[in-house]
Amino acid sequence: MFSFIVSRLLQALPVMLVVSFISFAMFAYVGDPVAIMLGQDFTEAQRQALVRELGLDKPFFVQFMTFLGNAIQGEFGLSYRLSRPVAELIAERAPATLELALCAAVIAMAVGVPMGVYTGLYRNSWLSRFFLTFSLIGVSLPTFLIGILLILVFSVWLGWLPSFGRGDVVRLGWWSTGLLTWSGLKALILPAITLGLFQLTLIMRLVRSEMMEVLRTDYIKFARARGLPNRAVHFGHALKNTLVPVITIAGLQLGAIIAFAIVTETVFQWPGMGLLFIQSVGAADIPVMAAYLMMIAAVFVSINLIVDLLYYAVDPRLRIGRGRGH
Amino acid sequence: MKAFFDSDLWWSFTRSPVTMLSALVAFICIAGAVLAPVLAPHNPFDLASLQLMDAFKPPVWSGEGDATYPLGTDDQGRDMLSAIMYGARVSLLVGFCAVIFSTTLGVVLGLLAGYLGGRTDAVLMRIADIQLTFPSILVALLVDGVVRAALPREVHDQIALFVVIFAIGISNWPQFARTVRGSTLVERNKEYVQAARVIGLSPLSIMRSHVLPNVMSPVLVIATLNLGFAILAEATLSFLGVGVPPTQPSLGTLIRIGNDFLFSGEWWITIFPGVALIVMVLSVNLLGDWLRDALNPKLR
Numbered sequence: 001m002f003s004f005i006v007s008r009l010l011q012a013l014p015v016m017l018v019v020s021f022i023s024f025a026m027f028a029y030v031g032d033p034v035a036i037m038l039g040q041d042f043t044e045a046q047r048q049a050l051v052r053e054l055g056l057d058k059p060f061f062v063q064f065m066t067f068l069g070n071a072i073q074g075e076f077g078l079s080y081r082l083s084r085p086v087a088e089l090i091a092e093r094a095p096a097t098l099e100l101a102l103c104a105a106v107i108a109m110a111v112g113v114p115m116g117v118y119t120g121l122y123r124n125s126w127l128s129r130f131f132l133t134f135s136l137i138g139v140s141l142p143t144f145l146i147g148i149l150l151i152l153v154f155s156v157w158l159g160w161l162p163s164f165g166r167g168d169v170v171r172l173g174w175w176s177t178g179l180l181t182w183s184g185l186k187a188l189i190l191p192a193i194t195l196g197l198f199q200l201t202l203i204m205r206l207v208r209s210e211m212m213e214v215l216r217t218d219y220i221k222f223a224r225a226r227g228l229p230n231r232a233v234h235f236g237h238a239l240k241n242t243l244v245p246v247i248t249i250a251g252l253q254l255g256a257i258i259a260f261a262i263v264t265e266t267v268f269q270w271p272g273m274g275l276l277f278i279q280s281v282g283a284a285d286i287p288v289m290a291a292y293l294m295m296i297a298a299v300f301v302s303i304n305l306i307v308d309l310l311y312y313a314v315d316p317r318l319r320i321g322r323g324r325g326h
Numbered sequence: 327m328k329a330f331f332d333s334d335l336w337w338s339f340t341r342s343p344v345t346m347l348s349a350l351v352a353f354i355c356i357a358g359a360v361l362a363p364v365l366a367p368h369n370p371f372d373l374a375s376l377q378l379m380d381a382f383k384p385p386v387w388s389g390e391g392d393a394t395y396p397l398g399t400d401d402q403g404r405d406m407l408s409a410i411m412y413g414a415r416v417s418l419l420v421g422f423c424a425v426i427f428s429t430t431l432g433v434v435l436g437l438l439a440g441y442l443g444g445r446t447d448a449v450l451m452r453i454a455d456i457q458l459t460f461p462s463i464l465v466a467l468l469v470d471g472v473v474r475a476a477l478p479r480e481v482h483d484q485i486a487l488f489v490v491i492f493a494i495g496i497s498n499w500p501q502f503a504r505t506v507r508g509s510t511l512v513e514r515n516k517e518y519v520q521a522a523r524v525i526g527l528s529p530l531s532i533m534r535s536h537v538l539p540n541v542m543s544p545v546l547v548i549a550t551l552n553l554g555f556a557i558l559a560e561a562t563l564s565f566l567g568v569g570v571p572p573t574q575p576s577l578g579t580l581i582r583i584g585n586d587f588l589f590s591g592e593w594w595i596t597i598f599p600g601v602a603l604i605v606m607v608l609s610v611n612l613l614g615d616w617l618r619d620a621l622n623p624k625l626r
Binding site for chain 2: 014015018026136137139140141142143144145148149151152155156163255256259260262263266267278280281282284286289293296297300301304
């Protein structure tokens with residue numbers, strides 16, 4: 001177990017190093033931070049002072065180490081666009097994105113798993129066919145179009161739900177939550193559905209194919225032969241054994257949810273990190289982009305690590321030598 | 327030509343009505359886009375022909391529409407049908423070029439990794455692994471963002487189209503590289519390759535004329551499936567406002583522009599480009615699915 005964790009950590013390390021190197025290269029070579037920070041009028045002495053202050057006169061390697069040290073402490077300097085500390089900006093926006101991503105993941109699991117079980121059990125019923133067609137559309141529809149269609153139907157035509165923003169938020173310490181107010185919950189519905197729909201179809205298809213595979217195995221036939229009721233066979237035996245890959249994929253997809261949150265947040269003007277990032281890309285705001293890149297990389301690496309460990313914990317076969325690896 | 331009509335591929339094509347329909351739809355989309363300058367009823371970029379009087383005309387069947395603008399007009403009086411045809415042109419161009427770019431890059435690197443093995447293999451596959459940790463749309467966004475920041479604005483506006491193609495293409499090569507590497511590892515040890523090595527051919531020409539033709543068929547399938555993805559990625563980038571320049575609006579750009587008018591009731595400005603995008607991607611994806619099943623002997 002211990003050696004497994006260590007080897008995984010050792011694999012994660014180069015990823016983080018490469019990503020931080022790219023971030024640093026963006027800082028160092030893209031655009032001229034000195035020119036951007038000084039503005040129009042400056043003297044040569046002021047320029048020299050700023051270069052020294054930013055440490056730009058030091059050797060490359062020293063600069064990179066300083067950058068790494070600062071990054072580990074969450075220090076990414078000032079945003080070019082908003083002239084505020086990047087860490088502060090991101091901390092302010094993080095709760096919105098995390099709440100959105102979590103709700104989307106919950107929707108995807110809560111709806112996708114039952115739909116997958118149903119379509120796996122009753123393969124030829126018309127409802128299964130409907131679900132499958134629906135999932136094909138869900139895969140082909142781009143996220144932003146789903147959002148626009150939902151806005152058109154539920155905000156413009158029916159007028160039931162708000163189309164932008166987070167509604168009223170409640171502050172709990174440094175965390176601001178929209179889950180405790182009525183308007184906050186209403187504002188969450190459409191973005192969460194938009195973000196979760198793709199994952200929902202993915203989970204549904206995965207559960208369906210896994211169910212179909214498991215139902216063909218001998219121990220299911222044996223359970224039926226013992227006269228166990230359908231419910232016990234389907235849920236106690238079949239579903240339980242499909243959950244390992246489902247957990248893996250769902251966990252890995254959490255990262256994809258955070259990435260696609262960029263699109264959803266733009267459609268719904270949701271004040272999260274994704275919107276911050278896309279505004280920064282538009283304005284070439286390097287510090288925010290670099291910080292976001294590092295943070296996303298950290299999130300992805302830790303999710304991968306946790307999923308690996310979960311897999312190890314759930315599937316006893318992996319503990320006896322890594323025979324069946326996927 | 328006769329050999330083609332006798333082949334298994336053609337047979338399975340004629341057996342699947344969905345495939346034939348999607349091939350027809352894809353053909354109509356591509357033809358409409360490529361021949362837009364000939365077929366489109368108006369030229370949406372000819373500023374002289376635009377009349378602000380014609381702005382916000384609804385589609386023709388809603389009663390208040392104008393027969394010259396079958397799908398209505400946008401805020402500047404542009405014909406939506408023509409704008410969509412020209413937009414699909416840009417979308418398809420970016421999609422095709424991005425797929426060609428990532429296919430070339432992926433196949434070359436995959437061949438090198440698989441055939442040479444050793445350190446080349448380890449380094450290339452490690453890079454692919456790292457990139458695959460992130461969703462490709464995020465990689466495309468980041469590459470686009472970095473290039474955008476690195477270039478001065480005037481230069482960037484001129485080559486924005488290439489930047490988008492590069493960003494989408496680079497975000498997708500690992501998939502090709504991995505597939506090609508896998509098949510190359512199998513082919514490398516077969517007798518014909520050994521024979522070619524024995525008669526003294528250089529590794530480069532073995533890779534090019536002996537291994538490459540034998541690893542190409544899965545690549546074709548992935549490329550088809552990737553075309554749909556590339557078109558969607560371009561639309562997403564353009565919708566986010568970091569894609570193709572506004573002077574060459576793609577379907578994604580049209581959707582973004584139309585999004586501003588959703589609330590004033592002009593739904594057609596955003597919905598029709600959206601429908602065009604979905605129809606195009608869906609037909610390409612269905613074709614790709616069919617190709618994958620038809621070329622996979624296990625499923626026959």
